[in-house]
Amino acid sequence: MSFCTIALDAMGGDHAPLAVVDGAALFARSNTAVEFLFFGDQKVITPLLKKHRALAQKSRIIHTDIKIGSHERPREAFRVDKKNSSMRLAIEAVKRKEAHCCVSGGNSGALMGLSKVILGTVPGLDRPAMVSTYPTKKGETVMLDLGANLICNAENLRQFAIMGGAYAFSVLGIKEPKIGLINVGIEDTKGNEVIQEAHSLIKATELRGDYVGFIEGDDIAKGQIDVVVTDGFTGNVALKASEGLARLIQAYLRRAFTGSFFGKLAYVFCYVPLKTLRKQLDPRKNNGAVLVGLNGISVKSHGSTDGVGFSYAITVAYNLHKSGFIERIERRLSHLQKVNAEITSLRDKT
């Protein structure tokens, strides 16, 4: 198994650095071939590390006391006096190949902005996309884009299909993910021009697993599709509408249940599963909203999470590295470019 160095922003998130150190310790218990770079205040991190002897042996602290606040505007993160912020240093460690991936529970906008600028995009990719998972009858499905690109052309959607497939492989461990393109109907003739063209492009792309074609909104939760491809506007609205509905159902049940003893009891039974579902649906609240397509792995952890939650974010970053997520996307995109170049050269000859 290949060795993995993980850069951690020890100043990002409500419970940093405690949640960061706890998360790393938890992760290190089941993953031995790793080491950690903690970016943050040495005075605070050192005593925390002392409590985890095994972790301390595979950790280094890179001291900085400059932090990006969770309420700062993303562009503030680029200021000269923030050059040595813990978040920026962690991302730069990935850029300089001193780490294989980085994880931060800090300011989402700042993390995305810095990651995009510092790491750049995968060669051959037009635009990165925001990806998350949506709960289904059978587990989870990968959904993208969720708001990074409000207007998408057919080629963007094809590249999202490629990235979504790679993400399902890397994070959910699905070998041949089924990919679907959202449309207003499943018949081949449905949809606008962009959707129609994207459908043809994806069909013509050599994708591991199957492109199943068009799917409708109510297919997302059914669990027969592993990757749901859509533009950032539709994806964002659909995901948030679903989250709002889940909240409504919870309120609805609460109302239906008050009145009788059994009703109240029934509500207690509903409460936990519904809350879990809602959390899964909210990309702002879970650890899974990742900007994919960057030329380096940078994962956001939920800011208010504890060590358990943070270790989950580390797992996502680790899996993306271990499975060769970026290389997989790069390979597919370079293959695509070759095919396109051949087509162009054939056209020129005729």
Added chain:
Amino acid sequence: MSFCTIALDAMGGDHAPLAVVDGAALFARSNTAVEFLFFGDQKVITPLLKKHRALAQKSRIIHTDIKIGSHERPREAFRVDKKNSSMRLAIEAVKRKEAHCCVSGGNSGALMGLSKVILGTVPGLDRPAMVSTYPTKKGETVMLDLGANLICNAENLRQFAIMGGAYAFSVLGIKEPKIGLINVGIEDTKGNEVIQEAHSLIKATELRGDYVGFIEGDDIAKGQIDVVVTDGFTGNVALKASEGLARLIQAYLRRAFTGSFFGKLAYVFCYVPLKTLRKQLDPRKNNGAVLVGLNGISVKSHGSTDGVGFSYAITVAYNLHKSGFIERIERRLSHLQKVNAEITSLRDKT
């Protein structure tokens, strides 16, 4: 109170003509100033009407034995040998002003196609839209477009706002409906060009009630907005995704509840409210998916409904007529055209 003549397709729907006659009888009990035109097989309708003496006195049967099947392709409805179909005759009665509105439980695609061609659109309107209601914490919200227009420009969205406001007034009885435009964030700077332009256009439009500006997907179910405006692609996907999620939650709860006696009991408590919600969410299953913007009122009733359901569809058609739904839209659009013409003439002078 103005008198209302209602044309009924007595051959449309699984339980026609029984559900149609029962629905009319039910409606006539609380609405006296109405008469009905039944389009269908005289031999079958006559004995059914005999059971409702009061209804029979305010009803006429226009005989035809030509029916449009629920599984026929919409374009079949236009064939010469279907010229005297019960559905087509009912719509034509509205066109010829022999009826104020029509209701059919038959083939949705055929009803929309025929209505669009026979009735035409409201003067000044660019494109009709599909509208339905979405359940919220406080009741219902009107949502459009749900799939009639996959690509919309800013002017389309403004016209949807006008029609949605009129629909909320006519069908939900909301005097000053709050109108929101779906976006990926509520800040004024968010969204693509079309959304930005639509935002400016709607702000500049004199609308009864308030245009509240941008809303996000999770605002739909909150109940603070009476009209949700979006393009047909996003609306369709968001509505269906919500419906799929409601179905998932139901399955999820079923799973969570099996095992213990109390769990099973709790499920029984959940079942009914969840089923109701799901029905409300599915535009194919409820009576509320209306194509608005036509120059005549044509309402679809759910095909498998009984008399109670059919009477609800009659109520929608009746309310649209009684409240002057079309005139309201026409007035606003003509006002808009005047303002636009003035702006153009002012520009030409300078």
